[in-house]
Amino acid sequence: MIRIQHLTKSVGVDKIPVLKGVSLDFQRGEMIALVGASGSGKSTLLRCLALKEKWDQGSFAVDGTDILKDPFAGKRKIRREWAYLEQNPQLNLNRTALKNVLIGQAGQTPLWRMATGMVRSDDYMGAMDVIEQLGLLEKAHDKCEKLSGGERQRIAIARALVHGAKVILADEPVIGLDPKSQESVMETLKKLCEEERATVLTVIPIELAERYATRIVALSGGEIAFDISGRRLTVRERNML
Numbered sequence: 001m002i003r004i005q006h007l008t009k010s011v012g013v014d015k016i017p018v019l020k021g022v023s024l025d026f027q028r029g030e031m032i033a034l035v036g037a038s039g040s041g042k043s044t045l046l047r048c049l050a051l052k053e054k055w056d057q058g059s060f061a062v063d064g065t066d067i068l069k070d071p072f073a074g075k076r077k078i079r080r081e082w083a084y085l086e087q088n089p090q091l092n093l094n095r096t097a098l099k100n101v102l103i104g105q106a107g108q109t110p111l112w113r114m115a116t117g118m119v120r121s122d123d124y125m126g127a128m129d130v131i132e133q134l135g136l137l138e139k140a141h142d143k144c145e146k147l148s149g150g151e152r153q154r155i156a157i158a159r160a161l162v163h164g165a166k167v168i169l170a171d172e173p174v175i176g177l178d179p180k181s182q183e184s185v186m187e188t189l190k191k192l193c194e195e196e197r198a199t200v201l202t203v204i205p206i207e208l209a210e211r212y213a214t215r216i217v218a219l220s221g222g223e224i225a226f227d228i229s230g231r232r233l234t235v236r237e238r239n240m241l
Contacts, residue, residue, distance in 0.1 A: 002026040002167070002199065007058035009041075009048055018044045020222040022058075026167075029197040031190055033209030033230070036219035036241050042203045045219070046169045049201070050084035051075050083160030085170040089152045093145040097136065097155045100144055101127045104163045123162075130158045135184050150177040154185060161192065168192070170202035186212045206233060206241075 002025065009019040019041045026032060034042045047053040049060075051067075051074070060067040060074075067074035091100045102123055131140050134154045144152060153173055160168055168189065174182040190212050192198045209216050213230040218241055225240045 001028075001061075001063065003059075003061045004049070005059045007045070007048060007060075008056045009044055009053060010056055011044075018222050019048070022219075022222075022224060024217065024224070024227070026199050026201065028199055029193050030215055031193045031200045031213050031230075032202070032215045032217055033213035034201065034203045034217055034219060035206050035209050036225070040219040040241075041222040042219055043171050046084065046171050046201065046203065050082065050169050051078050052084065081165065082167040082169065083163070083165035085153070085156050085160065085168065085173050087153075087172050087175055088149070089156035091144045091152055091155060094143060096141050096143055097147060097151075098124075098127060098131065098140040100155055101131060101159045101162050104159055127158070127162050130161050131155070133184075134158050134188060135181065148176075150181055153177070154181070157185060157188065161188070165198065167199045167201070170200065170204075172203050174204060174208065182208070206238070 004025075005023045007019055007022040008017070010017045022041075022045060034045065036042050044053060048055055055068065058068075062077065065074070065077065067078065092103075095103070128137070128140060131137055134157065136151060136154055136158070139147060139151055139155075144155065147155065153176070157168075157170075157173060170189070173189075174185050177185065186204075186208055189200050189202065193200055193214070204212075210230070210232045215228070215230055216233070217227045218225040218237070220240060226237060228237075
């Protein structure tokens with residue numbers, strides 16, 4: 001279980017509050033959609049959970065381990081077991097899509113493998129299977145510099161899946177994708193939750209949240225407006241965003 005308590009985050013010299021005492025519990029296998037207006041704190045929440053932003057206050061426990069009390073071990077655990085997917089994925093543009101998937105991010109892969117790009121044959125086949133599932137088999141041997149923004153995002157998702165991420169934090173993973181590709185990505189994430197019992201916390205449009213999420217958490221002004229099981233939002237709930 002993942003437990004966040006009283007997460008507070010402010011930015012700038014004037015310490016403008018972005019998150020105001022956010023508390024949430026996540027269970028294995030949940031697909032949680034974060035919804036809310038621009039500036040409500042959704043992306044900042046994901047970055048704080050990925051330890052890419054320093055918390056002002058709060059506690060952060062994963063399976064009973066206090067992540068913030070031991071920053072070195074905590075950060076290592078998050079890097080190894082969690083995947084953070086940005087709007088603009090951090091890929092090596094000079095390497096192929098397949099090599100990016102195989103090698104992974106810092107903290108997921110030994111340094112010698114990141115430097116040499118050497119991989120095992122069984123890793124190769126597993127990566128190709130995931131790339132095919134995401135509809136990019138014909139792009140596997142193209143350098144990432146040649147891929148569109150949407151294709152790069154799907155390669156980043158494939159990378160997370162191949163390296164066995166237990167938790168995926170996805171900041172608008174379907175932005176810029178056509179409807180068919182959006183559906184492919186969302187179905188893949190949903191299947192990951194159902195079959196692998198992974199946890200997905202993602203910023204997605206309300207329409208996709210209603211369709212795919214097992215739970216919808218809405219932020220407004222840096223606070224939780226509501227936290228409900230996945231379903232269609234009522235008019236009142238939409239007006240709260």
